[in-house]
Amino acid sequence: MALQAKDVLSLQEMGPEEMNLILDTADSLREVIYRPIKKVPTLRGKTIITFFHEPSTRTRTSFELAAKFMSADTVNISTTTSAIVKGESLKDTAYTLQAMGADCLIMRHGISGSCHYLSRLVDASVINAGDGMHEHPTQGLLDMYTIRRHKGSLEGLKVAIVGDVLHSRVARSDIWGMTKSGAEVVLAGPRTLLPDGFEQLGVRSYTAVEEALPGADVVYVLRVQRERQGKGLVPSMREYARQYCINGRRLALAKPGALLMHPGPMNRGIEIGSDVADGAQSLIVEQVTNGVAVRMAILYLLLGGAAA
Amino acid sequence: MTLVVRGGRILDVETGALNEGDVVCGDGKILAVGPAAAAGASAGAEVLDATGMVVTPGLIDMHVHLRDPGLEYKEDIVSGTRAAAAGGFTSVCCMPNTQPVVDHAAMVGFIQDRAKRLGVVNVYPIGSVSKNLEGRELAEIGDMAAAGIVAVTDDGKPVWNSELMRTALLYSSMYGIPVIAHSEDPHLAEDGQMHFGTWAGVLGLRGIPGAAEASMIARDCMLAELTGGRLHVAHVSTELSLSVIRWARSRGVKVTCEVTPHHLVLTDEEVSRSAYDTNTKVNPPLRTAADVEACRAALRSGEIQAIASDHAPHSPDDKDVEYNLAANGVIGLETTVPVLLTELVGKGHAGLAAVVRAMTAGPAGLLGLKGKGRLAVGMDADITVLNLDKSWRIEPAAFQSRSRNTPFGGWEVRGAAAATIVAGRVVQRNGQLSD
Numbered sequence: 001m002a003l004q005a006k007d008v009l010s011l012q013e014m015g016p017e018e019m020n021l022i023l024d025t026a027d028s029l030r031e032v033i034y035r036p037i038k039k040v041p042t043l044r045g046k047t048i049i050t051f052f053h054e055p056s057t058r059t060r061t062s063f064e065l066a067a068k069f070m071s072a073d074t075v076n077i078s079t080t081t082s083a084i085v086k087g088e089s090l091k092d093t094a095y096t097l098q099a100m101g102a103d104c105l106i107m108r109h110g111i112s113g114s115c116h117y118l119s120r121l122v123d124a125s126v127i128n129a130g131d132g133m134h135e136h137p138t139q140g141l142l143d144m145y146t147i148r149r150h151k152g153s154l155e156g157l158k159v160a161i162v163g164d165v166l167h168s169r170v171a172r173s174d175i176w177g178m179t180k181s182g183a184e185v186v187l188a189g190p191r192t193l194l195p196d197g198f199e200q201l202g203v204r205s206y207t208a209v210e211e212a213l214p215g216a217d218v219v220y221v222l223r224v225q226r227e228r229q230g231k232g233l234v235p236s237m238r239e240y241a242r243q244y245c246i247n248g249r250r251l252a253l254a255k256p257g258a259l260l261m262h263p264g265p266m267n268r269g270i271e272i273g274s275d276v277a278d279g280a281q282s283l284i285v286e287q288v289t290n291g292v293a294v295r296m297a298i299l300y301l302l303l304g305g306a307a308a
Numbered sequence: 309m310t311l312v313v314r315g316g317r318i319l320d321v322e323t324g325a326l327n328e329g330d331v332v333c334g335d336g337k338i339l340a341v342g343p344a345a346a347a348g349a350s351a352g353a354e355v356l357d358a359t360g361m362v363v364t365p366g367l368i369d370m371h372v373h374l375r376d377p378g379l380e381y382k383e384d385i386v387s388g389t390r391a392a393a394a395g396g397f398t399s400v401c402c403m404p405n406t407q408p409v410v411d412h413a414a415m416v417g418f419i420q421d422r423a424k425r426l427g428v429v430n431v432y433p434i435g436s437v438s439k440n441l442e443g444r445e446l447a448e449i450g451d452m453a454a455a456g457i458v459a460v461t462d463d464g465k466p467v468w469n470s471e472l473m474r475t476a477l478l479y480s481s482m483y484g485i486p487v488i489a490h491s492e493d494p495h496l497a498e499d500g501q502m503h504f505g506t507w508a509g510v511l512g513l514r515g516i517p518g519a520a521e522a523s524m525i526a527r528d529c530m531l532a533e534l535t536g537g538r539l540h541v542a543h544v545s546t547e548l549s550l551s552v553i554r555w556a557r558s559r560g561v562k563v564t565c566e567v568t569p570h571h572l573v574l575t576d577e578e579v580s581r582s583a584y585d586t587n588t589k590v591n592p593p594l595r596t597a598a599d600v601e602a603c604r605a606a607l608r609s610g611e612i613q614a615i616a617s618d619h620a621p622h623s624p625d626d627k628d629v630e631y632n633l634a635a636n637g638v639i640g641l642e643t644t645v646p647v648l649l650t651e652l653v654g655k656g657h658a659g660l661a662a663v664v665r666a667m668t669a670g671p672a673g674l675l676g677l678k679g680k681g682r683l684a685v686g687m688d689a690d691i692t693v694l695n696l697d698k699s700w701r702i703e704p705a706a707f708q709s710r711s712r713n714t715p716f717g718g719w720e721v722r723g724a725a726a727a728t729i730v731a732g733r734v735v736q737r738n739g740q741l742s743d
Contacts, residue, residue, distance in 0.1 A: 090630055111630040111633065112513050112631065113513070134511055135512070
């Protein structure tokens with residue numbers, strides 16, 4: 001079996017079989033990360049370009065390492081050092097990168113739908129590394145992978161996603177991926193930060209964390225996107241933290257031993273307390289490692305490397 | 309020069325009756341209408357055989373952006389009126405948001421002159437409410453009315469200043485012309501890319517709630533009541549807006565409204581289905597299925613007086629970009645007739661008469677277009693001949709318009725404007741324009 005499309009743009013468009021294929025492949029590739037010589041020849045001769053219009057530490061590095069561990073050639077473009085600052089359009093940039101023989105473009109962009117647009121412009125594979133408020137499918141997959149490693153499967157689990165769901169591309173990918181895998185997903189956050197009509201996606205929303213967390217197997221804390229808070233959707237970070245910060249007291253409302261996750265970067269003391277972020281239930285650091293494995297799997301499956 | 313449109317089924321837009329008959333035209337006027345009217349025509353008359361076709365008054369699109377002058381790379385009076393003729397329209401009303409803005413009589417004269425020399429169909433300019441569309445001071449509405457504008461509007465944006473809107477309604481009432489409102493609360497609509505709802509949430513696009521439209525309509529209706537002025541609401545798109553207009557009308561407010569073909573046919577789901585195709589980006593945005601049904605019902609009942617395409621041409625450079633960066637708007641002159649005949653009339657959502665009335669007697673009445681909108685002796689010889697049976701595929705590459713921004717490209721349709729007749733002259737026949 002292979003992936004259906006040339007691109008990975010969203011989990012909304014991906015079936016559970018494809019997701020499982022990616023996660024199974026990640027399982028077999030993960031050990032490469034722990035080898036003394038982290039290099040397999042799988043993607044030798046393939047050219048992968050990461051193209052980030054927004055700042056990123058973990059996603060961009062994770063993709064780059066995933067590509068390098070499999071011997072692909074990588075080039076990184078960031079907005080500030082590219083012709084974007086001269087006003088070059090995404091369309092022209094896409095044509096330019098295509099003309100240089102890129103096999104895969106990994107893009108992060110501030111505008112929802114940009115990766116779909118890019119995928120129509122180029123023959124190369126496009127991987128969405130986060131588009132506006134839309135999706136972040138590789139984050140969704142690494143989150144699922146992390147849960148699967150600890151729980152065996154997502155089937156029947158209750159996952160509580162807490163925080164700024166409205167602006168979160170991570171939340172959207174998690175909702176699609178986890179519900180398609182049989183998990184129950186509930187959302188918690190202030191009403192001004194919850195999207196309208198998401199009950200149609202099969203998720204329930206709560207405004208009180210205390211109502212959402214009981215029975216949860218996984219507590220997934222979203223980053224408060226302070227750069228998007230200028231519109232005054234919550235009165236203050238202080239008030240937000242008082243009502244929504246996941247600390248030891250609140251985490252205790254979930255099932256004993258519930259998994260605690262966060263996509264990073266964290267605002268400690270705002271959406272998550274250091275007591276739990278660095279605590280025994282936290283998988284936040286492991287998520288990062290798993291991100292490399294999942295991205296190796298995606299690159300491998302998309303670029304059709306020679307025998308692994 | 310005499311023209312006989314012979315043997316067609318002449319549509320009575322009031323009763324819906326289709327009666328076989330002829331229309332005889334001479335000197336730009338209708339000389340005779342009815343069964344065997346051709347018998348009285350002069351021997352050398354040009355004959356257009358309309359057997360099997362439906363003959364209607366010339367269609368009027370009261371909301372069109374011709375982009376001329378200033379934005380000719382999107383459209384101009386030649387390409388825009390050719391698109392109108394190709395689509396079955398004999399008259400268009402053009403919006404004032406050109407560069408420079410149509411905010412004084414000289415600009416009105418400029419457009420009328422160009423349309424007369426170069427245009428293929430009748431062009432009625434609409435003036436702006438405010439100078440340079442800035443929303444601060446009234447444009448020279450009296451002067452423009454004397455020059456022939458049929459309405460005023462700051463279309464493209466709302467008149468946000470309530471006092472200016474009050475003044476505009478009061479002032480324009482002296483000239484018997486309506487104020488056309490682009491109703492949108494700018495704060496509620498800020499950065500909005502599509503309708504506010506589940507799909508906007510799923511797609512991660514900022515939504516524009518129906519309340520952004522309806523709340524401004526409510527304000528404008530109150531100001532119309534206060535002043536006794538005439539309000540026409542452009543491109544109504546939600547059930548809530550229609551409800552507000554119904555309420556205002558029950559209080560005796562002089563308010564009319566129009567709906568676009570895309571708001572009668574497409575929903576916000578189209579943005580998802582098309583994977584962010586920027587040809588689904590339009591203002592007001594595509595709404596929900598319930599809103600579409602409310603618009604259809606209001607069209608059937610006559611609560612919506614006009615169908616207008618809001619033909620908004622944009623070049624590929626304006627549209628072939630990321631969704632948030634794309635210009636709002638779709639073109640409609642060449643798709644309105646086939647899309648409505650297929651999706652509304654063909655599927656039983658509205659009768660032929662209701663649809664045609666909203667593009668003939670409806671707009672002619674509310675704008676006071678003399679000699680337009682009816683097939684009767686003495687009226688202007690503007691006639692549209694419809695072929696309800698022609699099955700074809702909408703190919704944007706073949707458009708007369710300079711732009712291609714349509715969400716209907718590739719649609720299989722049934723129904724077409726078989727001929728367009730302006731002042732007794734056939735300007736389009738079977739898709740061919742007469743040059």
